[in-house]
Amino acid sequence: DGGITQSPKYLFRKEGQNVTLSCEQNLNHDAMYWYRQDPGQGLRLIYYSQIVNDFQKGDIAEGYSVSREKKESFPLTVTSAQKNPTAFYLCASTHASDQETQYFGPGTRLLVL
Amino acid sequence: AQSVTQLDSHVSVSEGTPVLLRCNYSSSYSPSLFWYVQHPNKGLQLLLKYTSAATLVKGINGFEAEFKKSETSFHLTKPSAHMSDAAEYFCVVSDQGSSASKIIFGSGTRLSIRP
Numbered sequence: 705d706g707g708i709t710q711s712p713k714y715l716f717r718k719e720g721q722n723v724t725l726s727c728e729q730n731l732n733h734d735a736m737y738w739y740r741q742d743p744g745q746g747l748r749l750i751y752y753s754q755i756v757n758d759f760q761k762g763d764i765a766e767g768y769s770v771s772r773e774k775k776e777s778f779p780l781t782v783t784s785a786q787k788n789p790t791a792f793y794l795c796a797s798t799h800a801s802d803q804e805t806q807y808f809g810p811g812t813r814l815l816v817l
Numbered sequence: 818a819q820s821v822t823q824l825d826s827h828v829s830v831s832e833g834t835p836v837l838l839r840c841n842y843s844s845s846y847s848p849s850l851f852w853y854v855q856h857p858n859k860g861l862q863l864l865l866k867y868t869s870a871a872t873l874v875k876g877i878n879g880f881e882a883e884f885k886k887s888e889t890s891f892h893l894t895k896p897s898a899h900m901s902d903a904a905e906y907f908c909v910v911s912d913q914g915s916s917a918s919k920i921i922f923g924s925g926t927r928l929s930i931r932p
Contacts, residue, residue, distance in 0.1 A: 708860075744826065746907060746922035747861075794860055804849050804868075804911045804920065808860035 707731065708809035710795050715814045717782065717789060725780045725812045727795035733807070734800040736778035740764060741792040741811075750793075753778055782814060790816050819844045821910045823923035831931045836880075836895040838926045840908035843889060850891040851909040852882055855925075861907065867891065878902070903930045 708729045717723045727736065735754045739747040749762030753772040767786025772778055782789045792813050796806040824839040842848060849868045853861040865876025872884040878901075882893045891908060908923040 710860075744924065746924045748922075749920075792858075796861075805851070805863065805866060806861075806920070808853075808862070810860045811858065813858065 708795060708797055708807060710793075710809035710812050712812060713810070715812055716817050717814060718817050720784045722781055722783050723814070725782070725793055725795075725814070727778045727780065727809060728776055729778075729795075729797045729807075729809075730776060731797060731799070731807060732775075733797035734775070735798045735803060736772070737796040737798075737806065738762075738768070738770065738778070738780045739794045739796065741794060747794060750780065789814055819848070819910050819912060819919065819921050821908050821921050821923040823906075823908050823926045825926050826924070827927045827929065829929040829931060830898050832900055833897050836893070836898045836902065836928065838893040838906050838908075838928065840891045840893065840923060841889055842891060842908070842910045844910055844912060846912045849911045850882075850884060851911070852876065852880070852891075852893050853907045853909060855905045855907065857904075864893070864906075898928075898930050900930050900932070903928055 711726045737752040738750040741747050748764050750768050751770040753759035756775050759770050759772050769781045792811050794811045795809040820843040822841045851866045852864040854864050855861045864880050865874045867874045867884045875881045880895045905925045905927050907925050911920045
């Protein structure tokens with residue numbers, strides 16, 4: 705089955721630690737996105753990538769970093785500079801022929817110890 | 818500039834009764850409009866989308882939405898609620914042909930279904 709996978713489902717971060725969230729897709733989609741979701745709020749865009757080896761900052765990129773070395777993969781690193789990382793993180797992708805219709809992964813919930 | 822407002826943060830209906838989730842938008846150009854559903858601790862699933870074809874859009878699970886340009890609204894409806902409809906619903910606006918940075922999510926409406 706084609707789709708987007710995110711791992712882990714739950715992730716715990718200690719103070720001062722960097723953690724990496726995985727996002728993989730086998731839909732042959734060109735663009736991939738990372739969103740942060742906080743309770744009672746809509747999704748906020750962290751980073752997005754339209755092609756391999758290229759990515760752009762979204763609305764709340766501070767404290768996060770990404771890479772896009774392969775078309776299928778778009779990992780997100782939450783660095784120690786992100787002071788309030790507790791949230792639900794969603795990865796999405798789109799096909800080049802329809803860049804508005806997003807397909808989402810199941811999400812990763814990040815908690816701070 | 819685009820914006821989207823979901824008028825109710827929480828809607829509660831009885832099973833078998835109609836559902837109405839309200840969404841107003843603002844867009845400088847011809848918008849594409851979407852409704853997504855999110856069940857607890859899950860990703861978002863596309864319910865339906867409007868892209869300037871028919872103004873009444875039918876989606877999955879019996880949901881539909883009507884684009885009303887004069888009212889700048891895109892309300893989501895379902896004739897008869899089912900317990901499995903309990904979830905969070907997001908209205909999304911995008912200027913057609915735009916990049917990801919121009920896709921705006923509403924704050925969500927939580928739908929509860931009473932037995």
